[in-house]
Amino acid sequence: MRRTKAFIPTTKEAPSDATLPSHIFLARAGFISQVAAGLYNYMPLAKRVIKKIENIINEEMTKVGAQEVELSFVTPADLWAESGRIEKFGKELLRFKDRKGNLFVLGPTHEEMMVDMVRNRITSYKNLPLNLYQIKTKFRDEARPRFGLMRGREFIMKDGYSFHANTQDLDREFDAMEAAYKKILTRLGLDFRVVEADSGAIGGSGSKELMVLADSGEDTIAVCSKCEYGANIEAASRSARGAIPEAPEAEFNKFLTPDTKTIDDLAEFFKVDPYYTVKCVAKRVVYEDESEIVLFFVRGCDNLQEVKAINATDALDIVDVTEEELAEIGLVPGFIGPLDQDKAKHVIDSDLKDAKDLICGANEKDYHFVGVDLGVISEVAYFADIAEVNEGDICPHCNGKLSFTKGIEVGHIFKLGTTYSEALKAEFLDENGKSQPFIMGTYGMGVSRLVAAVIEQHHDENGCIWTPATAPYMVNIMISNIKDEEQVAVGEKLYKELQDAGVEVMLDDRKERFGFKMKDAELIGFPYTVIIGKELVNGNVQIYTRNTKAKDAVAKDAVFEKVMELLS
RNA sequence: CGGGGUGUAGCUCAGUAUGGUUAGAGUACUUGGUUUGGGACCAAGGGGCCGAAGGUUCGAGUCCUUUCACCCCGACCA
Numbered sequence: 309m310r311r312t313k314a315f316i317p318t319t320k321e322a323p324s325d326a327t328l329p330s331h332i333f334l335a336r337a338g339f340i341s342q343v344a345a346g347l348y349n350y351m352p353l354a355k356r357v358i359k360k361i362e363n364i365i366n367e368e369m370t371k372v373g374a375q376e377v378e379l380s381f382v383t384p385a386d387l388w389a390e391s392g393r394i395e396k397f398g399k400e401l402l403r404f405k406d407r408k409g410n411l412f413v414l415g416p417t418h419e420e421m422m423v424d425m426v427r428n429r430i431t432s433y434k435n436l437p438l439n440l441y442q443i444k445t446k447f448r449d450e451a452r453p454r455f456g457l458m459r460g461r462e463f464i465m466k467d468g469y470s471f472h473a474n475t476q477d478l479d480r481e482f483d484a485m486e487a488a489y490k491k492i493l494t495r496l497g498l499d500f501r502v503v504e505a506d507s508g509a510i511g512g513s514g515s516k517e518l519m520v521l522a523d524s525g526e527d528t529i530a531v532c533s534k535c536e537y538g539a540n541i542e543a544a545s546r547s548a549r550g551a552i553p554e555a556p557e558a559e560f561n562k563f564l565t566p567d568t569k570t571i572d573d574l575a576e577f578f579k580v581d582p583y584y585t586v587k588c589v590a591k592r593v594v595y596e597d598e599s600e601i602v603l604f605f606v607r608g609c610d611n612l613q614e615v616k617a618i619n620a621t622d623a624l625d626i627v628d629v630t631e632e633e634l635a636e637i638g639l640v641p642g643f644i645g646p647l648d649q650d651k652a653k654h655v656i657d658s659d660l661k662d663a664k665d666l667i668c669g670a671n672e673k674d675y676h677f678v679g680v681d682l683g684v685i686s687e688v689a690y691f692a693d694i695a696e697v698n699e700g701d702i703c704p705h706c707n708g709k710l711s712f713t714k715g716i717e718v719g720h721i722f723k724l725g726t727t728y729s730e731a732l733k734a735e736f737l738d739e740n741g742k743s744q745p746f747i748m749g750t751y752g753m754g755v756s757r758l759v760a761a762v763i764e765q766h767h768d769e770n771g772c773i774w775t776p777a778t779a780p781y782m783v784n785i786m787i788s789n790i791k792d793e794e795q796v797a798v799g800e801k802l803y804k805e806l807q808d809a810g811v812e813v814m815l816d817d818r819k820e821r822f823g824f825k826m827k828d829a830e831l832i833g834f835p836y837t838v839i840i841g842k843e844l845v846n847g848n849v850q851i852y853t854r855n856t857k858a859k860d861a862v863a864k865d866a867v868f869e870k871v872m873e874l875l876s
Numbered sequence: 877c878g879g880g881g882u883g884u885a886g887c888u889c890a891g892u893a894u895g896g897u898u899a900g901a902g903u904a905c906u907u908g909g910u911u912u913g914g915g916a917c918c919a920a921g922g923g924g925c926c927g928a929a930g931g932u933u934c935g936a937g938u939c940c941u942u943u944c945a946c947c948c949c950g951a952c953c954a
Binding site for chain 2: 317319320321322323324325327342344345393396397398399400416417419448450451452454459515526625627720722724750752788789790791792820821822823824825826827828830831839841842843
């Protein structure tokens with residue numbers, strides 16, 4: 309492509325609302341343009357990158373036997389009613405009526421559609437397993453789209469669905485898909501981590517997220533320093549603490565503790581480590597048609613993990629409560645404890661099961677209990693893992709320490725089980741002629757989000773640094789001075805040679821100055837730029853490598869071979 | 877969905893408290909010239925329903941009402 313003919317509208321200034329590097333540089337370098345909130349046009353460079361990512365996904369999916377399909381973007385609302393998700397998704401579903409008044413939904417994901425296509429067509433265990441996928445635009449009317457391609461309302465996703473006769477086969481497929489996804493991200497040149505995820509609302513027996521590591525990621529993940537363990541903070545667990553601080557010595561007793569409403573006050577008052585205090589987090593737990601106040605107890609050194617708390621209570625949601633609401637049911641904020649108190653339901657963190665030497669609220673203003681042994685209620689109380697892991701906690705699989713890092717969720721693989729096949733009555737006959745619902749897996753990968761993720765992980769102050777597998781063009785030939793006939797001749801020759809060799813090459817033949825064209829090349833992020841400029845009087849050109857910023861002189865007659873060598 | 881902010885040239889923004897000739901700058905674009913190794917310089921140009929609708933006024937980018945859009949913080953996000 310000749311730069312003089314290419315539609316690549318680069319700008320010096322970033323859109324005023326862009327904050328993330330990927331958003332700023334993709335906009336400035338002429339990859340994307342915003343249309344409305346969460347809607348973007350992909351201009352030629354972005355389209356090329358997307359195609360490259362899609363090709364890699366297609367190749368790896370083909371290798372593991374998945375078949376590509378394409379389902380209608382517009383989906384009948386009836387299907388969503390059948391699965392019950394028209395309620396669950398709520399306003400995220402963009403609904404509209406056709407001329408006949410029938411209600412339709414723009415597909416935000418395609419479980420229903422895929423199950424509908426397969427049901428009554430695959431009816432025997434002999435035709436299982438089956439893995440179908442598509443790469444397609446999705447639409448979710450998010451309340452707050454942001455961060456450019458990272459979180460749009462319209463986005464491109466690869467979504468795959470597998471159908472199995474038994475759970476062992478689903479497990480096998482799940483592992484195969486994890487391996488394939490890892491291979492895709494490796495080929496794309498990304499630094500990533502597979503982490504355990506919360507399976508939450510959708511149910512199912514397990515899920516993993518593929519996280520591209522980047523500071524701007526919206527998810528916090530806990531990773532082990534020694535082994536492969538990694539988990540989303542919402543699902544991360546830890547093994548029992550190793551170095552336990554020295555226990556305070558005290559007989560069970562009630563103490564006057566005026567104005568010690570916080571854990572810090574309490575630990576200071578008794579001169580004990582917060583580990584031995586019991587923190588109460590009161591929340592309103594919301595169910596489908598009712599709600600109640602639940603008291604969550606964790607150690608003073610821990611914090612409540614809300615997703616875990618939701619799972620522990622089978623709630624739809626958890627919201628804050630005010631001191632007034634607590635006072636109404638006779639609770640005294642700052643002095644709430646799990647003993648001798650029946651005003652609200654309790655959930656106690658499993659780390660507190662049978663714990664001794666504790667200090668907790670006495671459910672009476674200005675009083676705490678000391679020397680508490682929770683063993684006395686271990687039979688009657690409800691214990692669950694509800695504490696958020698802390699940095700430095702011990703890995704649940706080895707003795708390594710957990711540390712936190714930020715990740716961009718680019719993939720999520722799920723063991724769905726029979727949630728959708730049951731709802732949609734999608735069944736097959738097993739070996740015994742018995743009707744069974746399909747056992748399903750679902751595998752998503754955000755294609756347009758990957759474009760952003762590459763840049764979040766690979767950029768510098770000057771712009772994009774595309775990895776070899778994602779670069780819209782591998783080589784940029786920059787003719788420094790377009791009025792210099794010799795430079796033009798050398799550039800045109802190399803351009804033709806590389807094109808003939810099948811290399812994706814851009815020829816910057818614009819009548820601009822050296823600095824302008826270099827800044828532009830760096831902003832766009834071509835892996836290599838061949839500079840044909842003032843070195844030519846010595847018979848040399850230079851190869852500029854984007855990620856190292858190195859400029860290496862090469863004899864003009866050797867440059868074609870040198871470039872081919874770099875690309876191989 | 878709660879709280880806050882912003883809409884003026886393709887882009888980034890002045891101008892709005894106190895209404896008053898023909899609405900500005902930078903950048904980008906066009907033309908000519910100079911320049912040619914890190915987003916050059918000079919000159920001349922083209923480009924605006926001041927988000928939309930209604931109102932107040934002799935007169936509205938500026939004041940009032942309504943509305944739409946976009947952004948930020950939070951909640952939400954299989």
